[in-house]
Every structure is written in structure tokens, then in C-alpha cells.
Amino acid sequence: MNYKEAIQHPIFQIISESAQTLGVDSYVIGGFVRDFLLGRDSKKDIDIVAVGSGIALAKQVSKNLPNKPKVQVFKTYGTAMLRFEDLEIEFVGARKESYNEDSRNPVVEDGTLEDDQNRRDFTINALALNLGKNAFGELLDPFNGIQDLEDKTIKTPLDPDITYSDDPLRMMRAIRFATQLDFWIEEESLKAIERNNERIKIITKERIVTELHKILESPKPSKGFLLLEKTGLLDKILPELTALKGIDEVEGQRHKDNFYHTLEVVDNISENTDDVWLRWAALLHDIGKAPTKKFHKKIGWTFHGHEFEGSKMVYRLFKRLKMPLNEKMKFVQKMVMMSSRPIVLANEEVTDSAVRRLVFDAGDFVDDLMTLCEADITTKNPKKFRKYHNNFKVVRDKIIEVEERDHVRNFQPPISGEDIMNTFNIKPSKEIGIIKEAIKEAILEGDIPNEHDAAFQLMLEEGKRLGLTINQEISND
The missing domain is CATH 3.30.460.10 (Beta Polymerase, domain 2)
Known part of the structure; x- marks a missing residue:
């Protein structure tokens, strides 16, 4: 030809x-x-x-x-x-x-x-x-x-055991190509990956991460992670994910399999974003559930604090895999830490103050956070699915409304520490932090507008409460 x-x-x-x-x-x-x-x-x-x-x-x-x-x-x-x-x-x-x-x-x-x-x-x-x-x-x-x-077959030219043992990165590449191209791995080749999975330890973390990125960037990343799990590679690379596998049952009460749920979330988010770091956030958003899982007779299975634990685990995971410990990691941490916040909002009455706090804490990433939470809806019940998505639409609309009115995304309080020091003629001290926090809380609660005059008046009131004396020159003005 x-x-x-x-x-x-x-x-x-x-x-x-x-x-x-x-x-x-x-x-x-x-x-x-x-x-x-x-x-x-x-x-x-x-x-x-x-x-x-x-x-x-x-x-x-x-x-x-x-x-x-x-x-x-x-x-x-x-x-x-x-x-x-x-x-x-x-x-x-x-x-x-x-x-x-x-x-x-x-x-x-x-x-x-x-x-x-x-x-x-x-x-x-x-x-x-x-x-x-x-x-x-x-x-x-x-x-x-x-x-x-x-x-649509991935097959090695020669004996797969020799091919994979010689260069174990090829095991990751086989799974990556199968995911990218939507191919299947020939049965004997797949078994050879499982037989040789221990050999992955001689591959540098950087090369492994490159392949993980390519799997995550694929149209349907779950295919790659299911193959990694099936061949035993995932447990050697990302044990935090395999720890989510399985369903426990006590006294007739069960919880969902958080591993398969996670892969659904990753596929969902991949339909709405090409941002590989947001896809990483989806992959890791529930990793804190394994170490925080507990059973209580009255309320059943709980995962209290899993977001906080998960965000700490993100740092350890990135460090172990020699991934960048920079703003990308902090972004993933923030998404994991805040991954339940909009869900709680959507299940309750959406108040202005709660939305202000969400926008303030998420900053420029509030839209990414909402995308993650919407991807987290994996229920197969059509009625519940529509209800949850409608609730998130209410939250999104409220975010736009509050942001246009109150401008709290990444806002800096209208009163600075220097303003406080000049007003009360004091040096750096804990009182400055107390006053700034009070102003921030008042703005987020909606007690005062995000404006200088209102914040200045509250500063004077807080200073008086703390026993501070107003600078005479300012008082005369």
C-alpha cells in the first residue's frame, strides 16, 4: 500500500x-x-x-x-x-x-x-x-x-512480558493510548501489565505524572483509571483512590462506593472543562473519605471533615509524585476543601450572606467550584438529578446577583491596618486584626455595605469597644 x-x-x-x-x-x-x-x-x-x-x-x-x-x-x-x-x-x-x-x-x-x-x-x-x-x-x-x-486494539509487537518488563512506562502508555483513542488492550497484553505492575517502581514520578495528565485530558478519563485499577497499577501510583473502593454495611446501612462515584464525577466534569487541574480536583475531591469514614448507630455512615483531610492529602500526594507544589496545587487543595460548600447551600435556603461567604472564600475560582459540584451529581434518579441541578442554578444566579451588588470576590476591606493605626494612634497589635475581622464579617453578613464610610464608622465603634482612644487630630476633623 x-x-x-x-x-x-x-x-x-x-x-x-x-x-x-x-x-x-x-x-x-x-x-x-x-x-x-x-x-x-x-x-x-x-x-x-x-x-x-x-x-x-x-x-x-x-x-x-x-x-x-x-x-x-x-x-x-x-x-x-x-x-x-x-x-x-x-x-x-x-x-x-x-x-x-x-x-x-x-x-x-x-x-x-x-x-x-x-x-x-x-x-x-x-x-x-x-x-x-x-x-x-x-x-x-x-x-x-x-x-x-x-x-481498535493495543498490542505489543513482541512478547508483552518482555516489552513491559524492559520499559515499564509502556504499561502506562498502553492504558493512556487505550483511553485517548478509545481502544481496547489485547487480553494477553493486559494480563502482562498485571504480571509486571511491580516494575513501575523503576519509572520516575515525572514520567508517570505525564501519562496521568494525558489520561485525565482524554474525553473519558474513567476508562484509563479503571484499567489502572484492574491491572494493579493504580494501587502503586495513587493508593488514595483505591482506598475509596468497596461498600461497607453495618446493621443494614450501606454507603456508596466512592471510587466508582469519583470516576463518574471525573467523566462528568470532563464534558464541561479542559482544565486538567480542575479534572485533578474532581479526581481527588473525595480522597479524604477513606480516613474519615465512621459508623454511628443513630445516623449511619459519616465522613466528617473529609474535605479538610482531603486537602491535606492533596499536598502529600503532589509531593510524593513530584508534582508542582505551586499555585496549581493550591487550586486543587481549595477545590477539595470547598467541594461540599455549594452542595450545602443548594440544599438549604440560599441566603445572601452564605453566598457572599462562598464568593469571598472561593474568589476567582467560584465558577470552577460550581462546575465541580455540578459534576458531583451522579444520582440515577431523574427527579433528584433535575432537582439538584435546579438548586445549583439558583445558587449560580444568586452568585451573579450578590457579586454585582456587593463586589465581594477577592475584596479587600475598605479599611486598612494603616487606617486603624492612624485613627487610634497605635502600633501593630492584635486589636488591628480584631477590627479588620469585624469589618469583614459585617460586610459578609450584610450588616454594612462594602463601602468606606460604613466600614469607618464600624471601626470607630469596635475601637471604642476595645478601649482604644481616637487620635485627637482625626477627632477634630
Whole structure:
């Protein structure tokens, strides 16, 4: 089969001519070919294999391009990369690999195209298109990857136990591709992941997180997390999630399985946001339920304080996985900490003061918080489903109304600490904090408007209550 239409971009002709100049064979391989055959958006990163030096080919291609792009060389891996227009092209010499047990970094030797295809992770990623002058666009498919694309199958080219043991990251990649492409993992390959799941411990946390991100960014992330759980990988990566599995029953009282509920929430939120950190918040919003679960004879199962416990667990989880301990983590923590607040509001009369506090505490993330809470509705009862969503609509409308009127999102109290010190001629002290807190509470409760004059009057009253004396100059004014 010939697929010249896949390689119509001028860069492929330039690569072909450059390879001829060097007297080497060249092929485009991997994701670019796979995605073309699947009819997916054309990839912007292209992998080129040269039966010879990939670095030399990259340099020759650069010479033949009008803008002579810089070639980045990675000698350790025998690869080179250059950028042309909006493309990122990586060149590697065909190679064969062997592994030792304690590392996913292979011992590399020069090899043939067949050797190079043998070392690929999956049959659908071993597809190659010839860039040679006389066979330009010809498909090389030694493992029947075309059939696996049609059958929507993830399968390793060689023995899956060897493939996964050699490079255990491939277990995560198999599940990620199955999730992204909505494929299934061939049965023997799936069993091999379960058999080799202990090997994931030699993979760096950063690479694991990259795959988790890609699973979370998929249209239906639950597919990936169910596969991670089924193969035993999830317990080694995110035990906080597997701890949510199961339903306990005492005296006829049961609670829902919080693991499967969580995956429903993640799928729900994925229909409404592409923000991977908000999807992380959905994934982790209930992790505090496992350590806080208790049974009380009178009220049944409780999870008191699970939001607070969960927010602390987010920090420990991010630290363990070497994820960024920055504003992204704080955002996830805040979402987990506040995940029940709108639910409580929606089940009660929605008061202005409660909404003001919600908007003040959530700040710029109040819309994200509402999106999370709406995704948290997983009831299969149509009447309850409509009722809960209608209640949240009331809360959303009230947020807009209160925000337009009271401007409490990220508000700074109209009276500063400096104002208080000048008014009462005092130095920094606990009284300043007491007065500022009183003003903030009064505004949030709706006792005074969010305005300077009203806040100033309350400051004077609070100062008097605390026994402070007004600065004589201000008093005279």
C-alpha cells in the first residue's frame, strides 16, 4: 500500500533528498503515521528513522532548508531535533536495544529498520512510511498494525512480558493510548501489565505524572483509571483512590462506593472543562473519605471533615509524585476543601450572606467550584438529578446577583491596618486584626455595605469597644 498523501508536506521531500545525499534510507514512523491512518488531526511532531546516522541526517536536512534551523543534538541517545515552520522533527538512527533489570534506559546498537520496528511499544506505533525515492510513501507494517487500528486494539509487537518488563512506562502508555483513542488492550497484553505492575517502581514520578495528565485530558478519563485499577497499577501510583473502593454495611446501612462515584464525577466534569487541574480536583475531591469514614448507630455512615483531610492529602500526594507544589496545587487543595460548600447551600435556603461567604472564600475560582459540584451529581434518579441541578442554578444566579451588588470576590476591606493605626494612634497589635475581622464579617453578613464610610464608622465603634482612644487630630476633623 502506498500513502503518498500522508507525506505531501514539502519537508518530507527535503528529508528524502537529504537522505539520498548521504546514501541512507529514511522513514517516517510512529505517531504521525498512526494518526494519519486514524484520520486524526495531523501531528506536529514527526519521528524520522535513518538506517545510518540520524544526527547526520538532521544536519543535512537543516542545510537544505531555507532558514537553516538550529539542530539540537542529544548524543547520549543518538538523536537530533529541529523545528521547521510549526513542525518539530526528531531524527534517530535505526537501532536495536537490550535492557538490564534495574533501568528502562537501554543498551543501544546500530540496527536495521526491522530492528527498530521490533523495539517499538505497540504495533500501531511500529508503522513506517518509506521516504526513499523509488518507494516514496510505501507502508511497512511487519506486525499487522493496520489491522489492529481497524480492530481498535493495543498490542505489543513482541512478547508483552518482555516489552513491559524492559520499559515499564509502556504499561502506562498502553492504558493512556487505550483511553485517548478509545481502544481496547489485547487480553494477553493486559494480563502482562498485571504480571509486571511491580516494575513501575523503576519509572520516575515525572514520567508517570505525564501519562496521568494525558489520561485525565482524554474525553473519558474513567476508562484509563479503571484499567489502572484492574491491572494493579493504580494501587502503586495513587493508593488514595483505591482506598475509596468497596461498600461497607453495618446493621443494614450501606454507603456508596466512592471510587466508582469519583470516576463518574471525573467523566462528568470532563464534558464541561479542559482544565486538567480542575479534572485533578474532581479526581481527588473525595480522597479524604477513606480516613474519615465512621459508623454511628443513630445516623449511619459519616465522613466528617473529609474535605479538610482531603486537602491535606492533596499536598502529600503532589509531593510524593513530584508534582508542582505551586499555585496549581493550591487550586486543587481549595477545590477539595470547598467541594461540599455549594452542595450545602443548594440544599438549604440560599441566603445572601452564605453566598457572599462562598464568593469571598472561593474568589476567582467560584465558577470552577460550581462546575465541580455540578459534576458531583451522579444520582440515577431523574427527579433528584433535575432537582439538584435546579438548586445549583439558583445558587449560580444568586452568585451573579450578590457579586454585582456587593463586589465581594477577592475584596479587600475598605479599611486598612494603616487606617486603624492612624485613627487610634497605635502600633501593630492584635486589636488591628480584631477590627479588620469585624469589618469583614459585617460586610459578609450584610450588616454594612462594602463601602468606606460604613466600614469607618464600624471601626470607630469596635475601637471604642476595645478601649482604644481616637487620635485627637482625626477627632477634630
